[in-house]
Amino acid sequence: MTRNDEALHALILAGGRGARFWPLSRKARPKQCLDLDGQGSPLARTLQRLDGLIPPERIWVVTGRDMEAAVRAELPGLSPEHILVEPSGRNTAPCIAWGTQVIGRGAGDDAVVAVLPADHAIRDAPGFRALLASATDAARQTGAIVTLGIKADRPATGFGYLEQGAEMGEWGGRRFHLVQRFTEKPDRITAEALIATGRQLWNAGIFVYKVGAMEDALRAHLPATAQAMIELGRDPGRIADVWGRTDATSIDFGVMERLRHILTVEADVGWSDMGSWDEVGDQLPALPGGRGRARRIVSVDSEGCVVHALDKAVALVGLRDLVVVDTPDALLVMDRRRAQDLREVLRQLAASGEDGLT
Amino acid sequence: MTRNDEALHALILAGGRGARFWPLSRKARPKQCLDLDGQGSPLARTLQRLDGLIPPERIWVVTGRDMEAAVRAELPGLSPEHILVEPSGRNTAPCIAWGTQVIGRGAGDDAVVAVLPADHAIRDAPGFRALLASATDAARQTGAIVTLGIKADRPATGFGYLEQGAEMGEWGGRRFHLVQRFTEKPDRITAEALIATGRQLWNAGIFVYKVGAMEDALRAHLPATAQAMIELGRDPGRIADVWGRTDATSIDFGVMERLRHILTVEADVGWSDMGSWDEVGDQLPALPGGRGRARRIVSVDSEGCVVHALDKAVALVGLRDLVVVDTPDALLVMDRRRAQDLREVLRQLAASGEDGLT
Numbered sequence: 001m002t003r004n005d006e007a008l009h010a011l012i013l014a015g016g017r018g019a020r021f022w023p024l025s026r027k028a029r030p031k032q033c034l035d036l037d038g039q040g041s042p043l044a045r046t047l048q049r050l051d052g053l054i055p056p057e058r059i060w061v062v063t064g065r066d067m068e069a070a071v072r073a074e075l076p077g078l079s080p081e082h083i084l085v086e087p088s089g090r091n092t093a094p095c096i097a098w099g100t101q102v103i104g105r106g107a108g109d110d111a112v113v114a115v116l117p118a119d120h121a122i123r124d125a126p127g128f129r130a131l132l133a134s135a136t137d138a139a140r141q142t143g144a145i146v147t148l149g150i151k152a153d154r155p156a157t158g159f160g161y162l163e164q165g166a167e168m169g170e171w172g173g174r175r176f177h178l179v180q181r182f183t184e185k186p187d188r189i190t191a192e193a194l195i196a197t198g199r200q201l202w203n204a205g206i207f208v209y210k211v212g213a214m215e216d217a218l219r220a221h222l223p224a225t226a227q228a229m230i231e232l233g234r235d236p237g238r239i240a241d242v243w244g245r246t247d248a249t250s251i252d253f254g255v256m257e258r259l260r261h262i263l264t265v266e267a268d269v270g271w272s273d274m275g276s277w278d279e280v281g282d283q284l285p286a287l288p289g290g291r292g293r294a295r296r297i298v299s300v301d302s303e304g305c306v307v308h309a310l311d312k313a314v315a316l317v318g319l320r321d322l323v324v325v326d327t328p329d330a331l332l333v334m335d336r337r338r339a340q341d342l343r344e345v346l347r348q349l350a351a352s353g354e355d356g357l358t
Numbered sequence: 359m360t361r362n363d364e365a366l367h368a369l370i371l372a373g374g375r376g377a378r379f380w381p382l383s384r385k386a387r388p389k390q391c392l393d394l395d396g397q398g399s400p401l402a403r404t405l406q407r408l409d410g411l412i413p414p415e416r417i418w419v420v421t422g423r424d425m426e427a428a429v430r431a432e433l434p435g436l437s438p439e440h441i442l443v444e445p446s447g448r449n450t451a452p453c454i455a456w457g458t459q460v461i462g463r464g465a466g467d468d469a470v471v472a473v474l475p476a477d478h479a480i481r482d483a484p485g486f487r488a489l490l491a492s493a494t495d496a497a498r499q500t501g502a503i504v505t506l507g508i509k510a511d512r513p514a515t516g517f518g519y520l521e522q523g524a525e526m527g528e529w530g531g532r533r534f535h536l537v538q539r540f541t542e543k544p545d546r547i548t549a550e551a552l553i554a555t556g557r558q559l560w561n562a563g564i565f566v567y568k569v570g571a572m573e574d575a576l577r578a579h580l581p582a583t584a585q586a587m588i589e590l591g592r593d594p595g596r597i598a599d600v601w602g603r604t605d606a607t608s609i610d611f612g613v614m615e616r617l618r619h620i621l622t623v624e625a626d627v628g629w630s631d632m633g634s635w636d637e638v639g640d641q642l643p644a645l646p647g648g649r650g651r652a653r654r655i656v657s658v659d660s661e662g663c664v665v666h667a668l669d670k671a672v673a674l675v676g677l678r679d680l681v682v683v684d685t686p687d688a689l690l691v692m693d694r695r696r697a698q699d700l701r702e703v704l705r706q707l708a709a710s711g712e713d714g715l716t
Contacts, residue, residue, distance in 0.1 A: 317696045338658070
């Protein structure tokens with residue numbers, strides 16, 4: 001690999017837990033590894049989506065020990081040493097620092113990195129590739145970190161908001177703006193006020209930057225993490241030794257919110273964060289009584305249900321808007337509107353010593 | 359065994375299908391073999407309920423080929439030859455004729471037979487034994503067929519109704535009445551009119567009679583069946599040969615409704631016909647979110663649910679009055695008020711070639 005070639009690399013973050021898809025999701029089988037619609041897992045599709053833009057030898061994945069086996073199983077086409085396994089979970093900043101360091105070691109400071117969460121869905125893959133190419137150009141030419149923004153169309157409280165400031169130029173026919181302000185997961189009233197401005201994008205956690213730009217940002221705002229990476233540079237096998245000295249924080253809170261010069265571009269590519277059974281439900285294949293996957297399904301006067309039951313026949317009788325998810329050791333039946341209460345289910349299971357089920 | 363000893367025998371009818379407990383109930387595992395509450399199956403409890411009144415050597419069971427294995431497994435204490443397996447399903451009249459013939463062959467025409475459905479629940483076992491003893495005395499002394507009646511307290515359309523006529527005497531402190539009229543499963547308006555008379559009992563299908571009394575009744579009203587039994591008397595191994603010549607009808611329609619001299623007595627013993635998941639639900643052990651059995655259950659703001667899931671943890675979130683039944687190959691989620699729609703589920707499964715699930 002030539003150094004300083006400005007080539008685009010992918011750094012896929014596949015360490016998320018995704019407990020909101022219990023009982024299908026587990027510690028050892030997180031959301032990004034679940035094939036909800038029979039079309040492949042979000043992780044596998046995150047790689048496929050790069051096809052033609054970034055070859056496998058420029059793709060890296062960071063994940064956690066718990067889920068390493070499941071992640072490797074999803075990525076047969078990736079060289080095993082391209083899967084970086086965190087010694088322990090320390091949030092996204094150390095993962096991005098490590099991945100950036102590894103990519104920079106091979107490709108140099110001018111290489112461009114696209115950080116991609118593995119657990120999102122993006123409907124328009126060609127549009128996404130074109131957008132990523134534009135963002136790469138912007139990152140190369142400006143030296144800034146670019147963050148893709150999703151048009152905020154409702155006062156959601158689960159996302160971070162980016163306020164678009166001055167326009168900084170056009171790349172690939174798309175206008176890039178300065179980020180004026182970050183607002184992490186606002187309350188409902190704040191979210192409504194933000195939406196009213198008409199200048200807000202959601203932070204999708206997709207970043208594009210030159211290796212050197214991220215290294216500078218880390219040095220300025222997370223110096224302990226930057227120092228740990230410098231030590232790692234001298235002895236790449238010592239990740240376990242330096243890991244504990246990194247800052248256990250998110251890249252948003254630790255770096256992005258503190259930078260004054262971040263670019264953003266609106267990503268109109270059918271993005272969804274796949275936040276819950278309820279949200280994903282509408283994207284799944286239709287079946288009698290609702291949507292989802294089942295070996296066999298019979299519905300009598302039922303509708304709006306989200307079903308996942310690969311091993312058995314399911315009969316739905318007189319139901320409206322339920323989630324029904326069957327696995328070999330656990331079964332969930334839930335009102336679709338109560339998706340947020342899955343946390344309480346997991347808490348109760350853990351409290352009753354059923355950790356193995358979580 | 360002494361002939362003509364007037365001893366009481368039990369003839370347990372265990373050939374019913376009980377599709378209303380799908381997916382737990384199947385052709386090969388009918389309702390009477392299901393342990394819904396962890397206290398044993400209705401069939402096993404039907405035998406236990408006779409403990410101290412009728413010894414195993416005077417208990418006989420009639421069942422079908424499909425479910426023979428499941429029935430035998432429920433009755434380890436019963437001599438295998440006391441389980442009579444119908445060559446084919448021909449409704450209750452031939453079963454009762456055959457069982458009565460077998461009992462009479464060993465014990466004579468004065469022996470008393472109590473016909474007991476295997477798929478009902480009776481809460482008050484001592485009360486039931488005392489009632490059966492009274493009915494036995496009545497059957498012995500009057501020579502009539504006695505049918506136990508359940509106080510009809512609501513206009514149910516799923517039962518046959520017995521109208522109480524003249525009082526015929528007291529046995530064991532209980533008043534026995536002539537049955538004035540049989541009304542098979544009435545429509546709703548008729549049922550309401552019947553209830554208004556205040557003289558109606560439900561036919562529970564529990565009959566007590568001397569062998570000779572039933573033989574006379576069969577000769578009068580189902581002569582082909584009576585003739586088949588006479589032939590069988592000459593060669594007991596020939597059941598398969600004579601079976602096809604019996605009348606394929608119920609004992610109620612074929613005999614009881616046509617007899618002029620039947621006695622009845624009110625059976626206040628906590629009887630239930632276990633007609634559906636919904637009905638049985640209220641009798642099951644309490645668990646979070648409702649009643650039933652589960653390996654582990656977690657409920658978040660759920661109530662009134664009926665759950666059966668022995669192999670897995672179940673989480674119920676935001677649910678009201680659902681039936682949730684999990685088996686290795688089929689899962690049912692149903693509004694409790696829609697229990698009658700299980701037929702449609704079975705019809706659809708059969709139509710789609712999934713007979714193995716029914």
